Amino acid sequence: MRSRPTAAALAVAALLLTAGCSGGSGAPEDTGTSASASRTGGPSARAEHTPPAKGSVKVLRTVAEGLNTPWGLAPLPGGGGILVSSRDEGTITRVDEKTGKKTTLGAVPGVAADGEGGLLGLALSPAYASDHLVYAYFTTDSDNRVARMLYDPEKPAGEQLGAPDTVFKGIPKGLIHNGGRIAFGPDKMLYVGTGESGERQPAQDRKSLGGKILRMTPDGEPAPGNPFDDSVVYTYGHRNVQGLAWDGEQRLFAAEFGQDTWDELNAIEPGANYGWPEAEGKGGGPKYRDPLAQWHTDQASPSGIAYAEGSIWMAGLRGERLWRIPLDGTKASAEPQPFLKGEYGRLRTVVAAGGGRLWVTTSNTDGRGDPAKGDDRILELRVT
Template sequence: MRRRAVPAVLTCAVLLLAAGCSSGDGDGDGPAGWNERATPGRTATASPSSPSSESAERAAPAKGSAEVVRTVATGLDSPWGLAPLPDGGLLVASRDEGTITRVDPATGKKTELGEVPGVSPAGEGGLLGIALSPSYAADRTVYAYFTSASDNRIVRMLHDADRPAGEQLGAPDTVFKGIPKGFVHNGGRIAFGPDKLLYVGTGESGDTGLSQDRESLGGKILRLTPEGDPAPGNPFPDSPVYSYGHRNVQGLAWDGSRHLFAAEFGQDTWDELNAITPGGNYGWPEAEGRSDDGSYRDPVAQWGTDEASPSGIAYAEGSVWMAGLKGERLWRVPLKGTEAAAEPQSFLTGEYGRLRTVVAAGAGRLWLVTSNTDGRGGPAKGDDRILELKVS
């Protein structure tokens, strides 16, 4: 297995004072010298199953499998968001270059669509999540979440594949702005749900007080119309906020029964996989992981930050699959309804380094994106890459 050392590339003291970072912060592990936890090696734990409205749903098997079938593409620079196209191609966003590239999964050929104007990469910010319009086949619209000079925002652009490489993105139309930005904790995952509404994972940008402030967009999951308005039926009147009390959400996925799950970075103790309830308070900064306070929602499963630091998640074969950055592994959480059916199971530990994004590819397959060129990993030859996995 190829273990990658994480180089010390930033100054610990400045980041700790400015953002309260730790070994589990933001994009997972800070470089060596950040506030490493004194108690390494916490084990992954799932919330015990109990009777619920989902009790009639079949539980996923306790044990599954994950096998890398092939390497789809190599040589990607700071890849972050991934969006499969209807024609089978894959769009991938480069956080630091601010570009979107099409990858041909059959050949690995890369074609740059263009650069997204206004991206201001720094720290964990830059061009992050991308998503296709629910009507992409008709409107050819790509949505992108990025850090600008003043905030995090969401834009949409037309994708004209008939134009020359580098010139295929139309002018961006800003549909939502004002999400707090920081050197860390910018959130960034966007996804259209089964209801064809846009869900957005945000971070508290290092300002922990934003998470419990329902007037702030930081530390939230937002639910928007494709035009960027608060979605009808949101839990708080005239507000885009769908859930709050989050630290840094970078994973969003739905199961076959339309339940929303989200992955969240902890600080010093616990990373989380949460089942999202409209209007739910997930506790940060008052609670990290499970809590005795009934006003906060407990996670479905939790991990020590050395073992996870989760970014993207996907649902396939009855389980949530979660990409770990500092943990350098892929986690499987078998589900029964919105509860864990068994203890989490890990795969690929240390084999491909930091793992950023995982997307369901259908027929028991996943696309998995590595993240070793993000300034916190130790790139190997060919990094970063997209892998195809067969899972069960």
């Protein structure tokens, strides 16, 4: 039976936060992604920033608790709070990052929560400072789609979301493998991780939207420079992509669920084929791109990822742990390192919070976990 943090442990974590973080910077990025758009230079700069083989994680505090099936996280700029989606309730809630107070913005119309589907990923418009648009990926009765909504905090709680404007639709849905992670990249294009909805064939079919990473404009059109003519498809051969993050050199990484053998962390190259269902894990042959790291499914079952302090940080659902994968370019510079094993149960989403901090959500109320008192929660971590 997994352990849970006691009140005393949380008090110690709060003291650590006061003592160790009061001088830190780390305002959340205004796009809601876990990427940095800055470049650090050429190969010598990359070598200089290659992280050590071993790192550390310190849980600073519980930011909020009592969340129902949290899935997507989108930090508001300037310390304005954290938006979190509820997969099953179909609502978006603002969490005050200092007090943990929760305010429901409203429900997203048309969400059909069933199985692994519902209200999933969130991202802020790259022009959020002027347009106040929140993007959401969600399951309907017929498909998975992306819509954007105006967020007006001046309206009463429960009425702060405008009517959804559908940006993109027609992504295959299923009881399983709905993908769901969305993020704006450093190029201000919208990236969408999809699943093959439990059907193997769509992943290798470039005309299908299932089992893909999609790249589109904020209006849902194929992004300039995409590898296939007049198509939003960016990469294919994926089983179920739920993690997207960029490093300081604007390189994209993605995590996806394997079936019975290997979960994967991939370095993403436009137009590449990542093998599913013909290959799972490394060694699939020259047609397919091998992952840079892989895990047995009981050790990971990865959902969200973030980039911080030279490493990718990956949340494990079935694995109930946070993985650190130190990077040297697009390769792992050392063996992945696990943290928090079994301490907080299933982990769903990871977002870089600046200043060597991460926000991590648990996922114990999703029907596959073992909820404890306080679940589900958002944790704040210090990582090195």
